[in-house]
Amino acid sequence: MNQIYLDNAATTKVHPQVVEAMLPYFTECFGNASSIYATGREARKAMEEARRQVAAALNCAPAEVFFTSSGTESDNWAIKGAAYANIKKGRHLISTTIEHHAVLHTLEALEKQGFTVTLLKVDEYGRVNPEDVRKAIREDTTLITIMAANNEIGTLQPIKEIGEIARERKVLFHTDAVQAVGTMPVDVKDWNVDLLSLSAHKFHGPKGVGALYIKKGVRIESLLQGGAQERLRRAGTENIPGIVGLGTAIELAYKNLTEKTGKIEALRNDLMKGILDTIPETRLNGHPQQRLPNNLNISVRYIEGEALLLRLDLAGVAASSGSACTSGSLDPSHVLLAIGLDHETAHGSLRLTLSEDSTQEEIDQVKAVLPGIVKTLRAMSPLYE
Ligand SMILES: Cc1ncc(COP(=O)(O)O)c(C=O)c1O
The missing domain is CATH 3.90.1150.10 (Aspartate Aminotransferase, domain 1)
Structure with a gap:
Protein backbone atom coordinates (compact mmCIF):
# COMPACT_ATOMS: atom_id res chain seq x y z
CA MET A 1 0.00 0.00 0.00
CA ASN A 2 1.37 3.36 -0.99
CA GLN A 3 0.48 5.12 2.19
CA ILE A 4 2.17 8.07 3.79
CA TYR A 5 2.41 6.88 7.37
CA LEU A 6 2.55 9.77 9.82
CA ASP A 7 1.20 8.08 12.94
CA ASN A 8 4.41 6.76 14.45
CA ALA A 9 3.36 7.78 17.96
CA ALA A 10 0.55 5.21 17.66
CA THR A 11 2.83 2.48 16.44
CA THR A 12 5.75 1.95 14.07
CA LYS A 13 6.55 -0.42 11.26
CA VAL A 14 8.70 -3.31 12.46
CA HIS A 15 12.24 -2.94 11.14
CA PRO A 16 13.15 -5.76 8.67
CA GLN A 17 16.24 -6.60 10.75
CA VAL A 18 13.99 -6.97 13.79
CA VAL A 19 11.70 -9.39 11.94
CA GLU A 20 14.74 -11.34 10.81
CA ALA A 21 16.12 -11.55 14.35
CA MET A 22 12.75 -12.73 15.71
CA LEU A 23 11.95 -15.44 13.15
CA PRO A 24 14.19 -18.27 14.43
CA TYR A 25 12.55 -17.99 17.86
CA PHE A 26 9.21 -19.06 16.39
CA THR A 27 10.71 -22.05 14.62
CA GLU A 28 14.04 -23.78 15.35
CA CYS A 29 14.61 -22.06 18.71
CA PHE A 30 11.06 -22.31 20.00
CA GLY A 31 12.05 -23.58 23.44
CA ASN A 32 10.83 -22.39 26.81
CA ALA A 33 13.52 -20.24 28.44
CA SER A 34 13.01 -22.16 31.69
CA SER A 35 13.87 -25.53 30.13
CA ILE A 36 17.33 -26.94 30.66
CA TYR A 37 17.80 -28.69 27.30
CA ALA A 38 19.46 -27.05 24.29
CA THR A 39 16.55 -25.19 22.68
CA GLY A 40 15.48 -23.83 26.08
CA ARG A 41 19.00 -22.70 26.82
CA GLU A 42 19.18 -20.97 23.45
CA ALA A 43 15.96 -19.12 24.19
CA ARG A 44 17.32 -18.01 27.55
CA LYS A 45 20.58 -16.88 25.97
CA ALA A 46 18.67 -14.79 23.43
CA MET A 47 16.56 -13.26 26.19
CA GLU A 48 19.62 -12.33 28.23
CA GLU A 49 21.19 -10.75 25.15
CA ALA A 50 18.03 -8.65 24.72
CA ARG A 51 18.22 -7.66 28.38
CA ARG A 52 21.79 -6.54 27.81
CA GLN A 53 20.70 -4.53 24.75
CA VAL A 54 17.96 -2.76 26.72
CA ALA A 55 20.32 -2.08 29.62
CA ALA A 56 22.92 -0.59 27.25
CA ALA A 57 20.30 1.77 25.82
CA LEU A 58 19.09 2.93 29.25
CA ASN A 59 22.52 2.98 30.97
CA CYS A 60 21.62 0.47 33.64
CA ALA A 61 22.56 -3.07 34.61
CA PRO A 62 20.86 -5.96 32.77
CA ALA A 63 19.57 -7.23 36.14
CA GLU A 64 17.54 -4.02 36.43
CA VAL A 65 15.52 -4.78 33.25
CA PHE A 66 12.29 -6.80 33.47
CA PHE A 67 10.30 -7.80 30.40
CA THR A 68 6.54 -7.24 30.29
CA SER A 69 3.70 -7.53 27.78
CA SER A 70 3.44 -3.80 26.98
CA GLY A 71 3.98 -0.22 28.02
CA THR A 72 0.58 -0.46 29.68
CA GLU A 73 1.67 -3.40 31.84
CA SER A 74 4.94 -1.65 32.74
CA ASP A 75 3.01 1.44 33.87
CA ASN A 76 0.50 -0.62 35.86
CA TRP A 77 3.25 -2.65 37.47
CA ALA A 78 5.41 0.33 38.39
CA ILE A 79 2.54 2.33 39.88
CA LYS A 80 0.50 -0.36 41.61
CA GLY A 81 3.64 -2.22 42.58
CA ALA A 82 5.23 0.82 44.21
CA ALA A 83 1.96 1.94 45.82
CA TYR A 84 1.30 -1.42 47.48
CA ALA A 85 4.92 -2.06 48.47
CA ASN A 86 5.04 1.23 50.39
CA ILE A 87 1.62 1.21 51.96
CA LYS A 88 3.11 1.40 55.46
CA LYS A 89 4.73 4.73 54.60
CA GLY A 90 1.63 6.22 53.03
CA ARG A 91 -0.98 6.22 50.33
CA HIS A 92 -0.30 9.47 48.46
CA LEU A 93 0.83 9.55 44.84
CA ILE A 94 1.76 12.46 42.57
CA SER A 95 1.29 12.66 38.82
CA THR A 96 0.10 15.08 36.13
CA THR A 97 -3.11 15.76 34.26
CA ILE A 98 -1.55 14.90 30.88
CA GLU A 99 -0.40 11.33 31.46
CA HIS A 100 -1.37 8.47 29.15
CA HIS A 101 -4.47 6.57 30.24
CA ALA A 102 -2.23 3.62 31.17
CA VAL A 103 -1.13 5.86 34.05
CA LEU A 104 -4.28 7.93 34.71
CA HIS A 105 -6.63 4.95 34.81
CA THR A 106 -4.21 3.02 37.01
CA LEU A 107 -4.21 5.94 39.44
CA GLU A 108 -8.01 6.05 39.36
CA ALA A 109 -8.11 2.35 40.20
CA LEU A 110 -5.82 3.02 43.17
CA GLU A 111 -8.04 5.88 44.34
CA LYS A 112 -10.90 3.39 44.54
CA GLN A 113 -8.65 1.32 46.81
CA GLY A 114 -8.16 4.22 49.21
CA PHE A 115 -5.07 5.90 47.78
CA THR A 116 -4.95 9.68 47.26
CA VAL A 117 -3.62 11.16 44.05
CA THR A 118 -2.45 14.71 43.35
CA LEU A 119 -2.54 15.50 39.64
CA LEU A 120 -0.32 18.48 38.87
CA LYS A 121 -1.35 21.01 36.27
CA VAL A 122 0.90 21.81 33.31
CA ASP A 123 1.60 25.13 31.59
CA GLU A 124 0.35 26.17 28.15
CA TYR A 125 3.09 24.07 26.53
CA GLY A 126 2.34 21.00 28.60
CA ARG A 127 5.32 21.35 30.97
CA VAL A 128 5.25 20.57 34.67
CA ASN A 129 7.00 22.96 37.01
CA PRO A 130 9.44 20.94 39.18
CA GLU A 131 8.71 23.33 42.05
CA ASP A 132 5.07 22.22 41.92
CA VAL A 133 6.28 18.67 42.34
CA ARG A 134 8.33 19.69 45.37
CA LYS A 135 5.34 21.48 46.93
CA ALA A 136 3.03 18.52 46.36
CA ILE A 137 5.24 16.05 48.27
CA ARG A 138 3.79 15.11 51.65
CA GLU A 139 4.92 12.89 54.52
CA ASP A 140 2.81 10.08 53.12
CA THR A 141 3.86 10.44 49.45
CA THR A 142 5.28 7.19 48.14
CA LEU A 143 5.50 7.69 44.38
CA ILE A 144 5.84 10.39 41.75
CA THR A 145 4.91 9.25 38.25
CA ILE A 146 5.50 11.75 35.44
CA MET A 147 5.91 10.92 31.76
CA ALA A 148 9.15 11.73 29.93
CA ALA A 149 7.47 12.79 26.68
CA ASN A 150 3.80 13.29 25.92
CA ASN A 151 2.25 11.02 23.32
CA GLU A 152 -0.08 13.68 21.91
CA ILE A 153 1.81 16.96 21.91
CA GLY A 154 5.36 15.61 22.22
CA THR A 155 6.30 17.91 25.12
CA LEU A 156 9.30 16.78 27.15
CA GLN A 157 9.22 17.08 30.93
CA PRO A 158 12.10 18.30 33.11
CA ILE A 159 12.66 14.71 34.23
CA LYS A 160 16.17 15.22 35.59
CA GLU A 161 15.07 18.07 37.85
CA ILE A 162 12.02 16.17 39.06
CA GLY A 163 14.25 13.14 39.67
CA GLU A 164 16.58 15.23 41.81
CA ILE A 165 13.69 16.45 43.93
CA ALA A 166 12.33 12.92 44.32
CA ARG A 167 15.72 11.63 45.39
CA GLU A 168 16.25 14.48 47.84
CA ARG A 169 12.83 13.84 49.41
CA LYS A 170 13.25 10.03 49.30
CA VAL A 171 10.16 9.44 47.18
CA LEU A 172 10.18 6.84 44.41
CA PHE A 173 10.09 8.28 40.89
CA HIS A 174 8.58 6.47 37.90
CA THR A 175 8.60 7.83 34.38
CA ASP A 176 6.50 6.57 31.50
CA ALA A 177 9.14 6.84 28.78
CA VAL A 178 7.13 4.92 26.18
CA GLN A 179 7.31 7.79 23.68
CA ALA A 180 10.85 8.81 24.58
CA VAL A 181 12.75 5.52 24.34
CA GLY A 182 14.14 5.02 20.86
CA THR A 183 13.42 8.61 19.85
CA MET A 184 15.75 10.52 22.18
CA PRO A 185 18.65 9.71 24.51
CA VAL A 186 17.50 8.13 27.77
CA ASP A 187 19.75 7.66 30.78
CA VAL A 188 18.18 6.36 33.97
CA LYS A 189 21.15 7.44 36.08
CA ASP A 190 21.28 10.96 34.71
CA TRP A 191 17.49 11.23 35.02
CA ASN A 192 17.46 9.99 38.65
CA VAL A 193 14.58 7.61 38.00
CA ASP A 194 13.77 4.51 40.02
CA LEU A 195 11.31 3.00 37.55
CA LEU A 196 10.95 3.52 33.79
CA SER A 197 8.45 2.05 31.32
CA LEU A 198 9.11 1.38 27.64
CA SER A 199 7.33 -0.39 24.78
CA ALA A 200 8.90 -2.04 21.72
CA HIS A 201 6.27 -1.13 19.14
CA LYS A 202 7.06 2.58 19.48
CA PHE A 203 10.58 2.12 18.10
CA HIS A 204 10.16 -0.32 15.21
CA GLY A 205 9.89 -3.37 17.43
CA PRO A 206 6.96 -5.77 17.74
CA LYS A 207 3.67 -5.06 19.53
CA GLY A 208 2.84 -6.71 22.83
CA VAL A 209 6.25 -6.51 24.47
CA GLY A 210 7.66 -3.94 26.83
CA ALA A 211 10.04 -3.58 29.72
CA LEU A 212 10.22 -2.00 33.13
CA TYR A 213 13.48 -0.69 34.54
CA ILE A 214 13.54 -1.26 38.28
CA LYS A 215 16.53 0.30 39.99
CA LYS A 216 18.57 -2.10 42.09
CA GLY A 217 17.23 -2.18 45.64
CA VAL A 218 13.79 -0.76 44.77
CA ARG A 219 11.03 -3.03 46.03
CA ILE A 220 7.74 -3.17 44.20
CA GLU A 221 4.96 -5.73 44.49
CA SER A 222 4.40 -8.13 41.61
CA LEU A 223 1.24 -7.88 39.54
CA LEU A 224 1.36 -11.41 38.18
CA GLN A 225 1.76 -14.43 40.38
CA GLY A 226 2.68 -17.81 38.98
CA GLY A 227 5.99 -19.25 37.82
CA ALA A 228 9.46 -18.09 38.75
CA GLN A 229 10.13 -16.08 35.58
CA GLU A 230 11.89 -12.72 35.64
CA ARG A 231 13.58 -13.61 38.92
CA LEU A 232 10.24 -14.23 40.65
CA ARG A 233 9.00 -10.73 39.91
CA ARG A 234 6.88 -11.22 36.77
CA ALA A 235 5.36 -14.64 36.25
CA GLY A 236 4.46 -16.06 32.84
CA THR A 237 6.40 -17.88 30.12
CA GLU A 238 8.52 -15.28 28.40
CA ASN A 239 7.62 -14.01 24.92
CA ILE A 240 11.03 -14.86 23.48
CA PRO A 241 10.44 -13.73 19.86
CA GLY A 242 9.00 -10.45 21.17
CA ILE A 243 11.82 -9.96 23.65
CA VAL A 244 14.44 -10.64 20.95
CA GLY A 245 12.59 -8.15 18.73
CA LEU A 246 12.62 -5.55 21.51
CA GLY A 247 16.35 -6.00 22.08
CA THR A 248 17.21 -5.75 18.39
CA ALA A 249 14.92 -2.77 17.89
CA ILE A 250 16.32 -0.78 20.81
CA GLU A 251 19.88 -1.39 19.66
CA LEU A 252 19.01 -0.30 16.11
CA ALA A 253 17.12 2.75 17.38
CA TYR A 254 20.17 4.05 19.23
CA LYS A 255 22.56 3.40 16.35
CA ASN A 256 23.26 6.79 14.69
C1 LIG B 1 3.01 7.55 26.74
C2 LIG B 1 2.46 6.16 26.58
N1 LIG B 1 2.37 5.36 27.63
C3 LIG B 1 1.92 4.11 27.53
C4 LIG B 1 1.49 3.60 26.32
C5 LIG B 1 0.99 2.19 26.26
O1 LIG B 1 1.92 1.35 25.63
P1 LIG B 1 1.44 -0.02 24.97
O2 LIG B 1 0.76 0.32 23.70
O3 LIG B 1 2.70 -0.81 24.74
O4 LIG B 1 0.54 -0.69 25.95
C6 LIG B 1 1.54 4.41 25.19
C7 LIG B 1 1.03 3.92 23.88
O5 LIG B 1 0.42 4.67 23.14
C8 LIG B 1 2.05 5.72 25.32
O6 LIG B 1 2.14 6.54 24.26
Missing part, protein backbone atom coordinates in the same frame (compact mmCIF):
# COMPACT_ATOMS: atom_id res chain seq x y z
CA LEU A 257 20.48 8.35 16.76
CA THR A 258 21.76 11.92 16.39
CA GLU A 259 21.97 11.62 12.64
CA LYS A 260 18.51 10.07 12.33
CA THR A 261 16.99 12.58 14.73
CA GLY A 262 18.50 15.47 12.79
CA LYS A 263 16.87 14.27 9.60
CA ILE A 264 13.49 13.60 11.25
CA GLU A 265 13.50 16.96 13.01
CA ALA A 266 14.32 18.82 9.79
CA LEU A 267 11.42 17.12 8.00
CA ARG A 268 9.10 17.80 10.94
CA ASN A 269 10.09 21.47 10.99
CA ASP A 270 9.55 21.75 7.26
CA LEU A 271 6.07 20.23 7.61
CA MET A 272 5.29 22.49 10.56
CA LYS A 273 6.34 25.63 8.71
CA GLY A 274 4.49 24.50 5.60
CA ILE A 275 1.24 24.10 7.51
CA LEU A 276 1.46 27.09 9.84
CA ASP A 277 2.54 29.45 7.03
CA THR A 278 -0.01 28.41 4.43
CA ILE A 279 -3.16 27.53 6.38
CA PRO A 280 -4.74 30.39 8.31
CA GLU A 281 -5.99 29.91 11.88
CA THR A 282 -3.66 27.06 12.74
CA ARG A 283 -1.55 26.81 15.87
CA LEU A 284 1.19 24.56 17.17
CA ASN A 285 0.31 22.57 20.28
CA GLY A 286 3.04 21.64 22.74
CA HIS A 287 6.41 23.19 23.41
CA PRO A 288 8.16 24.78 20.40
CA GLN A 289 11.60 23.44 21.41
CA GLN A 290 11.20 21.02 24.32
CA ARG A 291 9.40 18.42 22.25
CA LEU A 292 10.02 15.06 20.62
CA PRO A 293 11.82 15.52 17.28
CA ASN A 294 9.20 13.53 15.38
CA ASN A 295 6.03 15.06 16.80
CA LEU A 296 3.86 17.74 15.25
CA ASN A 297 0.51 18.60 16.79
CA ILE A 298 -1.50 21.35 15.21
CA SER A 299 -4.96 22.77 15.83
CA VAL A 300 -6.87 23.71 12.71
CA ARG A 301 -9.70 25.93 13.81
CA TYR A 302 -13.30 25.58 12.56
CA ILE A 303 -13.01 21.96 11.54
CA GLU A 304 -13.41 18.54 13.13
CA GLY A 305 -10.21 16.56 13.51
CA GLU A 306 -12.07 13.39 12.58
CA ALA A 307 -13.26 14.83 9.28
CA LEU A 308 -9.72 15.94 8.55
CA LEU A 309 -8.40 12.45 9.26
CA LEU A 310 -10.92 10.83 6.93
CA ARG A 311 -10.03 13.21 4.12
CA LEU A 312 -6.33 12.66 4.73
CA ASP A 313 -6.90 8.92 4.67
CA LEU A 314 -8.59 9.27 1.26
CA ALA A 315 -5.52 11.19 0.13
CA GLY A 316 -3.31 8.31 1.35
CA VAL A 317 -2.08 9.92 4.56
CA ALA A 318 -2.34 8.14 7.93
CA ALA A 319 -2.46 10.58 10.85
CA SER A 320 -4.19 10.97 14.18
CA SER A 321 -6.30 13.55 15.97
CA GLY A 322 -6.88 14.46 19.56
CA SER A 323 -10.61 14.04 19.42
CA ALA A 324 -13.63 11.81 19.21
CA CYS A 325 -13.72 8.36 17.64
CA THR A 326 -10.02 7.46 17.59
CA SER A 327 -9.98 7.52 21.37
CA GLY A 328 -13.40 5.87 21.56
CA SER A 329 -14.86 8.87 23.32
CA LEU A 330 -16.63 12.02 22.27
CA ASP A 331 -14.62 14.15 24.65
CA PRO A 332 -11.72 16.10 23.24
CA SER A 333 -8.24 15.09 24.36
CA HIS A 334 -7.55 15.62 28.07
CA VAL A 335 -4.06 16.76 27.11
CA LEU A 336 -5.24 19.53 24.78
CA LEU A 337 -7.76 20.72 27.37
CA ALA A 338 -5.03 20.67 30.04
CA ILE A 339 -2.86 23.05 28.00
CA GLY A 340 -5.77 25.47 27.84
CA LEU A 341 -7.42 24.82 24.48
CA ASP A 342 -11.17 25.33 24.27
CA HIS A 343 -13.26 22.33 23.22
CA GLU A 344 -13.68 23.49 19.65
CA THR A 345 -9.96 24.09 19.04
CA ALA A 346 -9.10 20.80 20.74
CA HIS A 347 -11.54 18.97 18.46
CA GLY A 348 -9.79 20.37 15.41
CA SER A 349 -6.38 19.01 16.24
CA LEU A 350 -4.12 16.94 14.06
CA ARG A 351 -1.13 14.87 15.18
CA LEU A 352 1.50 14.00 12.60
CA THR A 353 4.35 11.84 13.88
CA LEU A 354 7.32 10.98 11.69
CA SER A 355 9.89 8.19 11.76
CA GLU A 356 13.25 7.42 10.20
CA ASP A 357 11.29 6.06 7.23
CA SER A 358 9.65 9.44 6.50
CA THR A 359 10.84 11.17 3.33
CA GLN A 360 10.90 14.70 1.91
CA GLU A 361 8.58 13.55 -0.91
CA GLU A 362 6.02 12.42 1.65
CA ILE A 363 6.24 15.68 3.55
CA ASP A 364 5.90 17.66 0.31
CA GLN A 365 2.83 15.59 -0.58
CA VAL A 366 1.16 16.35 2.77
CA LYS A 367 1.99 20.05 2.41
CA ALA A 368 0.42 19.92 -1.04
CA VAL A 369 -2.86 18.22 -0.11
CA LEU A 370 -3.61 19.58 3.35
CA PRO A 371 -4.51 23.20 2.47
CA GLY A 372 -7.12 22.00 -0.06
CA ILE A 373 -8.67 19.58 2.41
CA VAL A 374 -8.89 22.26 5.09
CA LYS A 375 -10.42 24.71 2.62
CA THR A 376 -13.09 22.20 1.60
CA LEU A 377 -13.97 21.33 5.17
CA ARG A 378 -14.09 24.94 6.25
CA ALA A 379 -16.38 25.76 3.33
CA MET A 380 -18.81 23.24 4.83
CA SER A 381 -18.37 24.44 8.41
CA PRO A 382 -21.09 26.63 9.92
CA LEU A 383 -18.41 28.05 12.24
CA TYR A 384 -16.19 29.41 9.50
CA GLU A 385 -16.95 32.79 7.98
